[in-house]
Amino acid sequence: MKTLIINAVILTMNDSFDLFNKGYLAVRGENIEAVGPMEQCPDMESFDEVVDAEGGILVPGFVNTHTHIGMVPFRGLGEDMVGRLNRFLIPLEKKQMTQFLAKASAKYAIAEMQLSGITSFFDMYYFEERLAETCVEMGERAVLAETVIESTIDSYKPYGGIELAEEFIGRWKGKSSLVTPSIAPHAPYSNTEESLRKSREIADRFDVPYMIHLAEMDFEVSAIREKYDMTPVEYLDSIGFLGENLTAAHCIFINSRDAEILGKHNVKVAHCVVANTKSAKGISPVRLMQENNVCVGLGTDGPSSGNTLDMFTVMKATALAQKTFLRDRSAYTSREILKMATIDGARALGLQKIAGSLEPGKKADLTLVETKSINMYPLYDPYAALVYQAGSHNVETVYVNGNRIVENKNLLRYSVKEIKDELEKESLSFRYEALKMQNK
Ligand SMILES: [Zn+2]
Structure with missing residues (x-):
């Protein structure tokens, strides 16, 4: 053709x-x-x-460097509330999330991203095998990372995500030109040192990208300070976790030494301005990281954190926040912002040779x-x-x-109504529980 x-x-x-x-x-x-x-x-x-x-x-095509596409059913729930993660998200996820719901949600999220011009994304969630099938069915490109955390919802074993990720990567590496399998330990505060080391080892062995939430929470910073007398970045450096195939999401609490360390290891950053500011966590020092040669792409984060799965909202919010943060109207030209939403994002997914720019020979x-x-x-x-x-x-x-x-x-191949009906059918009991929680 x-x-x-x-x-x-x-x-x-x-x-x-x-x-x-x-x-x-x-x-x-x-x-x-x-x-x-x-x-x-x-x-x-x-x-x-x-x-x-x-x-x-x-x-x-826009590149979304960080999302959780299984989480559409959570969108709009418990907004403007303190402690939403522990009050709503985690209990509901444990009780109600199934592979069928994750798949129906993924299909909905991919449709939403395709309609807004996102052609590849980096996901971090559970049931990634189902999500991989969905990407192939819908013709979307993605890096899909199975989450590693103590208590996962798709395995009964503590840190069962390690084995699931290993099997998933083994099955999907090289299987489809659209899907790159990956592994994502949840965060420095929610993973043991051993599970972090093991995750890195698996990513290295299969030569695939890996992802983590990093320097996102104030309690993360204080817990790691108390335990190791280090910043989250210094801690990950000290255990040999940082590498060029790592994409770290958020990176809000970053000082100049951290930025230097990230740059030295050629770590990529997924900057999620809407999620970071809506949750009042803070403005990420993006310029500081870029000055230290850190490649920064843009991410929507999950549909419950950023609500929209499109890069227009994210591009505009990134420019507004960074200009204000730097108190400089001329900072972050639109061209720079579009670069972060395209080719720099492709670098964060390890896809820079095939995506992110319009050049002969690329996909x-x-x-x-x-x-x-x-x-x-x-x-x-x-x-x-x-x-x-x-x-x-x-x-x-x-x-x-x-x-x-x-x-x-x-x-072209799907109707939004059909995809929405499918999600509605799968999420009936989820929504019943969610409403009960909200009205408590
Ligand atoms: Zn996230």
Whole structure:
């Protein structure tokens, strides 16, 4: 199959940030074959289909570096309440979460992400095997990490996630071009040193990315200070946990020494501004980490932490928070923000060779944002229009791995109603319990 997209404003996000105000992009099979200005557009006759972007903005598919897609049923529950994690999330998860509910939730979340132009994501949850099947069914690219924590919901054994992750990675490594299996010890405060070491060892042995929540909680910082007289980053460094395949989510409580350590080990960071600020945890010192050569991508976090699964909300909030934090209007240009949402995110997933920018030879993971809607006019700077004006409702067409997934703002292979009905059916008893808890 050969597809030609014409008349698009193309933001390639390659190393030299090549931009074509009126450009074309050619796709052959799974890959991008060529990209350039319309004057150099190849003969349209030789393509199976031609898509006229009519001045829409074509960007690399967004990369969501941190989420928990099994958690859609928790969205909107216990908002504005203190202690939500222990009061609602953990007890409900233990009592009500099943592989069937996780799968129905994953399907819903993937649909929501595809409709907003996210073509790959890094997930951390349970029942990742079911989530992997869902990604393949829906044609979405992902790194899927089975969670390691003392009491997991998909194993009866303490730290049973280690064995589950090992088996899952063994089964899925190299199985699908869309899915990279992975392992995620939950956090430094909720894992033993042994389980952290073992998780790293498994990631190394299979040569896959691994993930952790790091320097996210104030109680995490004080507990580790009390026990080891170290910061969370220093502690993970001291046990040999940090490495270039690690993506650390949040990283709010980071000092200059921590940033140096993260940079030295080439750790990647998933910055989740909406979750961090909605929970009043704090603003992450992103500039400090980047100055120490830490690659920072953007994440939505789970649907109960950030509520929306789209990068438009996250891009805008990142820019607003960082500008305010640095008290500098010129800080974080829209181009820089889009870089974090695309190629830097791809680096955090270990997918930089195949995704994150529009370059010949890379996989065709593409998002086309229309500029006809009322909020998209006028258009002076396409980067700024994406970061400050656009929303997921402007996403018109999405390709993953050369396959068209979204067309005319609709999923091609699924109906949202069908996916929603499936989730509704699976979550009846969950929602009954949730409402009981909320009304207590
Ligand atoms: Zn998280």
